[in-house]
Amino acid sequence: MDKILGLDWQGMLIPSQSLLEVFVRGTVTYWIIYLCFRLFRRGTGQLSISDLLLITMISDAAQNAMAGTYNSISEGAVLILTLLFWDYAIDWMGYKKILFGKLARPEPILLIRNGRMLQKNMEKELIDEEELLGLLREKDVDDYKKVKSCYLESTGNISVILKDEA
Known part of the structure; x- marks a missing residue:
């Protein structure tokens, strides 16, 4: 009964690995995937079945590289926030023409x-x-x-x- 109703608050909320490591793993993996997509792909405004398949497979393959093996909500939250941070940061830097405006927004x-x-x-x-x-x-x-x-x-x-x- 304890397995059904009991909650492991410590395992759920206390990280099992360094949150900085989760941030660094997420950052490195995000940049690798971002650069691969930016350098090798520019679609025609709509996702095809092969694009969706590629994104799904990359996300599955990258999951272990990004997160290692984590169990806590806090580690998952840090990883999600890291990915959202870099997504926003790249858009912002492209808008402000900082560092790599041409990479973030290639010429037509x-x-x-x-x-x-x-x-x-x-x-x-x-x-x-x-x-x-x-x-x-x-x-x-x-x-x-x-x-x-x-x-x-x-x-x-x-x-x-x-x-x-x-």
Whole structure:
């Protein structure tokens, strides 16, 4: 009965390892994952099934590196707060252009100029013609030749400027 109703307050609230170690583990793991995503991935504004799978697998693989084996709520809370801290800090530093503004917010990539698809830029971002046409349709553009310029923004969304029809 003690196992059902009893609570181990000490095990639940008192850390089993240093909270500083949990913070450092969370920080190092966050930066490794952040840099990998920023350097190697920039999606097109929406998560695909493979993106979700990748994120899930990375989170599972990183869990032990981040937390080691912890049992207390306080260690879990410190780890969660560490990840939230770095997420906010990177957004803030990107906004203030501190340290790595270009890394936090890369320059937009031109995909269409004056009705011509820029294949090299599309290839660099792993966007094929069908995907780009689909993204244009989502912006109510039925013909890419009507586009003055189309950019892949740092957010992963596209922005489209149509040619003047004078």
